Amino acid sequence: xxxxxxxxxxxxxxxxxxxxxxxxxxxxxxxxxxxxxxxxxxxxxxxxxxxxxxxxxxxxxxxxxxxxxxxxxxxxxxxxxxxxxxxxxxxxxxxxxxxxxxxxxxxxxxxxxxxxxxxxxxxxxxxxxxxxxxxxxxxxxxxxxxxxxxxxxxxxxxxxxxxxxxxxxxxxxxxxxxxxxxxxxxxxxxxxxxxxxxxxxxxxxxxxxxxxxxxxxxxxxxxxxxxxxxxxxxxxxxxxxxxxxxxxxxxxxxxxxxxxxxxxxxxxxxxxxxxxxxxxxxxxxxxxxxxxxxxxxxxxxxxxxxxxxxxxxxxxxxxxxxxxxxxxxxxxxxxxxxxxxxxxxxxxxxxxxxxxxxxxxxxxxxxxxxxxxxxx
Ligand SMILES: *Cc1c(COP(=O)(O)O)cnc(C)c1O
Numbered sequence: 553x554x555x556x557x558x559x560x561x562x563x564x565x566x567x568x569x570x571x572x573x574x575x576x577x578x579x580x581x582x583x584x585x586x587x588x589x590x591x592x593x594x595x596x597x598x599x600x601x602x603x604x605x606x607x608x609x610x611x612x613x614x615x616x617x618x619x620x621x622x623x624x625x626x627x628x629x630x631x632x633x634x635x636x637x638x639x640x641x642x643x644x645x646x647x648x649x650x651x652x653x654x655x656x657x658x659x660x661x662x663x664x665x666x667x668x669x670x671x672x673x674x675x676x677x678x679x680x681x682x683x684x685x686x687x688x689x690x691x692x693x694x695x696x697x698x699x700x701x702x703x704x705x706x707x708x709x710x711x712x713x714x715x716x717x718x719x720x721x722x723x724x725x726x727x728x729x730x731x732x733x734x735x736x737x738x739x740x741x742x743x744x745x746x747x748x749x750x751x752x753x754x755x756x757x758x759x760x761x762x763x764x765x766x767x768x769x770x771x772x773x774x775x776x777x778x779x780x781x782x783x784x785x786x787x788x789x790x791x792x793x794x795x796x797x798x799x800x801x802x803x804x805x806x807x808x809x810x811x812x813x814x815x816x817x818x819x820x821x822x823x824x825x826x827x828x829x830x831x832x833x834x835x836x837x838x839x840x841x842x843x844x845x846x847x848x849x850x851x852x853x854x855x856x857x858x859x860x861x862x863x864x865x866x867x868x869x870x871x872x873x874x875x876x877x878x879x880x881x882x883x884x885x886x887x888x889x890x891x892x893x894x895x896x897x898x899x900x901x902x903x904x905x906x907x908x909x910x911x912x913x914x915x916x917x918x919x920x921x922x923x924x925x926x927x928x
Pocket of ligand 1: 612613614615638639641642684710712713738739740741751752753
C-alpha cells in the first residue's frame with residue numbers, strides 16, 4: 553500500500569509532471585517573472601471558470617482578506633463579523649487592521665455561519681461580514697445575503713477551503729462560492745483544493761469600482777506608475793505559480809470529484825456507527841471536501857489519533873482552539889463571548905486523510921482501523 557499522508561501532492565504532481573515542467577521552464581526562459589502573460593491568462597481562465605467579472609490575483613489567501621477589507625475602506629473601530637470556528641487568518645487580518653472582531657457561532661451540523669448568531673451580532677458599527685465556507689461546504693449565502701442586504705453591509709467570502717463549490721439558491725440558480733458577496737477571497741496554498749507549488753491567492757468581485765480599488769490597494773496604492781494615492785501593500789501572484797495554476801485549474805472539477813468519491817467511501821463505512829457522525833451536505837451546497845471531518849461522540853479523540861498514528865495513519869484536528877480563545881484575542885473575548893456550538897465542535901471534530909489520490913486499499917485500511925478503535 554502507498555504510504556498514507558494527510559495530503560498526497562506528489563502522486564498528483566506525477567500525473568501532470570510533463571506539462572508542469574515544460575510550462576515552468578517556459579516562464580523561466582521568458583524572464584516574465586512578475587505579472588507576466590501567465591498571470592493574465594490565469595486571471596482570465598479563472599474568471600471564466602468562476603463566472604465572475606474580476607479576478608485579482610495576489611500573494612496568498614491572508615493577503616486576499618486583508619486587501620479586501622482595506623479596499624472596502626474600513627476604519628479602526630469598525631466591527632467585522634466572522635465565525636470563531638475557522639483558521640486564524642480570517643480573524644487575524646481584522647485585528648491587524650485595528651478593526652473590531654465580532655465572533656459568531658457556527659451551525660452544529662454544517663460547520664458554517666449560524667444565521668441567528670449573525671443576526672444577533674449586527675450593530676450600527678458593523679461594516680463587514682466574513683463568512684467562511686469551511687472544509688469545502690458552502691455557508692448559507694442566501695440567508696447571509698438577506699441579513700447583509702437588510703442592513704447594507706458588504707460580505708467578504710472566505711472561500712480558501714471551498715474554491716469550485718457551488719451554491720444553489722432557493723429559486724434554483726447556482727453560483728460558485730466567492731462570487732456571491734461583494735468580494736470573495738481564496739488561497740492557492742499547496743494543500744488547498746486548487747493549490748499551486750508555493751504561495752498564492754486571489755480576490756473575486758463583480759463590482760467594477762471595487763475591483764479597481766482592490767487592484768490599487770494590492771499594488772502599493774498606485775493609480776499610475778509612481779503615483780500612490782493611498783497606502784497599499786505589495787501582493788502579487790508570481791508568474792511561475794500562475795503557470796502551474798493554469799494547468800491545475802483544468803483538473804479542478806476532476807480533483808473535486810475524486811475528493812467526493814473518497815468522502816463517499818468514508819461515509820458508507822462509518823454510517824452504521826453512532827459514535828462517528830459523518831459530514832452532511834445541505835441542499836444549498838455541494839461539497840469540495842477540503843477536509844473530511846467527523847464529529848466524534850463518546851470517543852477518546854487523542855486515543856484514536858494515537859492509535860491511528862501507530863498504524864501510520866495521519867489525522868488532524870481543524871481546529872483545536874477557536875479564534876476567540878487564541879492568544880491575540882482571548883483577553884478581550886474569552887470571558888465575554890459564549891459560542892456553544894463552536895465549543896462543542898472544537899472538542900469533537902476529527903479529520904482523516906483527504907486528497908485527490910486516495911485509493912480503495914488505503915480507504916479500506918483507514919476506515920477499518922477507525923472502526924477497530926471504536927469497537928475496542
Ligand atoms: C488557508 C486559509 C486561509 C489563508 O490562506 P494562505 O494562503 O495560507 O494565507 C484563510 N482562510 C482559510 C479558511 C484558510 O483555510
